Amino acid sequence: xxxxxxxxxxxxxxxxxxxxKVLISKKPMHxxxxxxxxxxxIGGHYILLNAQFLAVVHIIVYAGAIMVLFIYTVMLLxxxxxxxxxxxxxxxxxxxxxxxxxxxxxxxxFRSYDLKVLADPSLNQIGLVKNLGKILFQDYYLxxxxxxxxxLAAMVGxxxxxxxxxx
Amino acid sequence: xxxxxxxxxxxxxxxxxxxxxxxVVGVLVKRxxxxxxxxxxxxxxSANLLLAAFSxxxxxxxxxxxxxxxxxxxxxxxxxxxxxxxxxxxxxxxIDINVLNKLKW
Amino acid sequence: MDGTYxxxxxxxxxxxxxxxxxxxxxxxxxxxKVAAFFQDRLGPNRAGIFGIFQPLADGLKLFxxxxxxxxxxxxxxYILGPSLTMMIALLTSAVIPWGNSLVIGGAEYSLxxxxxxxxxxxxxxxxxxxxxxxxxxxxxxxNKYALIxxxxxASQMISYELAMSMTIIAIVMxxxxxxxxxxxxxxxxxxxxxxxxPLGFLIFLVCAFAECNRSPxxxxxxxxxxxxxxxxxxxxxxxxxxxxxxxINMFISSAMIATLFFGGYNFPFMDDLHLSHNVITIIxxxxxxxxxxxxxxxxxxVRWTLPRxxxxxxxRLGWKSLLPLAIVNMIITGLVIxxxxxx
Numbered sequence: 001x002x003x004x005x006x007x008x009x010x011x012x013x014x015x016x017x018x019x020x021k022v023l024i025s026k027k028p029m030h031x032x033x034x035x036x037x038x039x040x041x042i043g044g045h046y047i048l049l050n051a052q053f054l055a056v057v058h059i060i061v062y063a064g065a066i067m068v069l070f071i072y073t074v075m076l077l078x079x080x081x082x083x084x085x086x087x088x089x090x091x092x093x094x095x096x097x098x099x100x101x102x103x104x105x106x107x108x109x110f111r112s113y114d115l116k117v118l119a120d121p122s123l124n125q126i127g128l129v130k131n132l133g134k135i136l137f138q139d140y141y142l143x144x145x146x147x148x149x150x151x152l153a154a155m156v157g158x159x160x161x162x163x164x165x166x167x
Numbered sequence: 168x169x170x171x172x173x174x175x176x177x178x179x180x181x182x183x184x185x186x187x188x189x190x191v192v193g194v195l196v197k198r199x200x201x202x203x204x205x206x207x208x209x210x211x212x213s214a215n216l217l218l219a220a221f222s223x224x225x226x227x228x229x230x231x232x233x234x235x236x237x238x239x240x241x242x243x244x245x246x247x248x249x250x251x252x253x254x255x256x257x258x259x260x261x262i263d264i265n266v267l268n269k270l271k272w
Numbered sequence: 273m274d275g276t277y278x279x280x281x282x283x284x285x286x287x288x289x290x291x292x293x294x295x296x297x298x299x300x301x302x303x304x305k306v307a308a309f310f311q312d313r314l315g316p317n318r319a320g321i322f323g324i325f326q327p328l329a330d331g332l333k334l335f336x337x338x339x340x341x342x343x344x345x346x347x348x349x350y351i352l353g354p355s356l357t358m359m360i361a362l363l364t365s366a367v368i369p370w371g372n373s374l375v376i377g378g379a380e381y382s383l384x385x386x387x388x389x390x391x392x393x394x395x396x397x398x399x400x401x402x403x404x405x406x407x408x409x410x411x412x413x414x415n416k417y418a419l420i421x422x423x424x425x426a427s428q429m430i431s432y433e434l435a436m437s438m439t440i441i442a443i444v445m446x447x448x449x450x451x452x453x454x455x456x457x458x459x460x461x462x463x464x465x466x467x468x469x470p471l472g473f474l475i476f477l478v479c480a481f482a483e484c485n486r487s488p489x490x491x492x493x494x495x496x497x498x499x500x501x502x503x504x505x506x507x508x509x510x511x512x513x514x515x516x517x518x519x520i521n522m523f524i525s526s527a528m529i530a531t532l533f534f535g536g537y538n539f540p541f542m543d544d545l546h547l548s549h550n551v552i553t554i555i556x557x558x559x560x561x562x563x564x565x566x567x568x569x570x571x572x573x574v575r576w577t578l579p580r581x582x583x584x585x586x587x588r589l590g591w592k593s594l595l596p597l598a599i600v601n602m603i604i605t606g607l608v609i610x611x612x613x614x615x
Contacts, residue, residue: 004174005174008174008178012178012182015182015186016182016185016186016189019186019189019190019209020189022189022193022202022205022206022209023189023192023193023196023197023202023206027346028199028201028202029346029349029411031201031202031205032205033349033408035205035208035209036404038186038209038212039212042212042215042216045216045219045220046216046219048174049219049220049223050223051219051222051223051231052388052389052390053231053390053393054219054231054234054235056390056393056394056396056397057235057238057393058215058238059397059400059401060393060396060397060400061238061241061242062208062212062238062241063397063400063401064396064397064399064400064401065242065400065430066208066241066242066245068400068403068404068407068426068430069245069246069249070201070204070205070245070249071404071407071411071426072249072407072423072426073201073249073252073253074201074411075407075411075419075422075423076253076423077201077252077253077256077262091195091196092196094195095192095195095196096192096196098191098192098195099188099189099191099192099195100188102187102188102191103184103185103187103188106184106187106188107180107181107184110177110180110184111177111180115176115177115180115224116225117173117175117176117224117225118224118225118226119223119224119225119226120173124223124226126222126223126226126227126228126231127219127222127223127228127231128389129389129390129393129450131228132228132231132232132235135228135229135232136232136235139229139232140232140236143236147236147239147240150239150240150243151239151242151243153243154242154243154244154246154247155246157246157247157250158246158247158249158250161247161250161251161253161254162250162253162254
């Protein structure tokens, strides 16, 4: 299990590096691709937690659908010609400090709780499709149905917004 | 029982907090609406991973179900959000949020 | 056990990789031969007997071509595009059961690289990230034809992915398992899924054509409108990668069709032969490859028979015919399962 620890550090490093690159990159296309890399690293984290279902759904939803939509938008809007709109140095500095303080606070808050570890995640079976499916369709059946209605509404909304001549 | 072999839960907390903070900084720093949108996705994802980690370490499947629902909401949100963005671009020819400071145009 | 196991998996993965590449290589020759047959020509026959070395000659030619990169191209992404396409094309082969298990010295060796219990979802995931290579390549070329080709490819693949997933869901409902190995096991003998899911098979087949960007749906690269589509600006081996990935995709799609609908490595009367387990396994794998070869031929047959669709026709077919049909197929499957369950 020493191996999985190294894997954790490698994946975390990739995720954080790519997440920083999302902000540093000048071209929106590069930002999108770096964010995709972050999502793949997070998918690897799900596998480390033995949450196979979530890992695959994460890749399908985020890498396969959401990021493709982003790339699509970047392509259609032709954003590279526009380039980027820089903020003032002061604003950047201030937001970096704000982010740092937020990180500090978050970690401090979480650390102040005594979080007990009840199970070994690498042996845990709850993340398998069978178990999650049973819980999803028994205990969380109504939210599941409601989320499908949410999807339908989103789909109709997106089609309506995308139409050119609705006025 | 603290098992020394497994990755401590604290590591996940630190990692996810860092990702969340990067997302927040992205929202504050950037003026491109698309990149702000992506930063929001990053924040959602860090919350997702932390939920999944708590769920796996504390043997409670509800956390993973919640991650599933958050993904559903994120997908719906992106579909609508990007449609709005394309609409805005069509009428103003920019997605700089400093230009988009009116409710009507 | 661990050492031999890892070594075995390594050898198996390399073998499957090599076989995929080899089959894709010779599909290019087959394509040209089939085209020649349909057009009443001879086809390539100069390099070796029946042109058997033609793929090598083609590959060599591509290697020696001038490497060209557009001035305004995004250098890194320009190279990443074809590499990613190639890599993603090869990824699916990990979960396809290429054969039953071999028993050597009391130990059982499965002819499947990874029997993950989310096998079908893994296939969905690979399908959904398949657009990246094309989109990145088309965008990085900084060429309007390439961009249009990439946008077309992406919308086509996303649209047809939906109907394809719906048909696979119907099969998952029948088999009750997400593991491809279990699905193949349940189609033992002649108990193939195609007898129960004829409509699903047809939808899947059409979608497979669209996913591979093959004719009649090869609009992303249609020469008459877009010069070369997303690979307009590519030359040398980078172009070779794009073209080659298409053949690998075709091979993998054929393997998926054979696995999901035509029983994989199962063949009729396999229990009546009274042969040893290993012999049955080897015959099964050969039968599987015969099935794959048939579908590869079918892909080519269609390409040289049907004319290209128009883009709006393609979208209409995907969204207004195939998707509703796939949903109806799924609902009917569910109803039948429910009725059988209550009887």
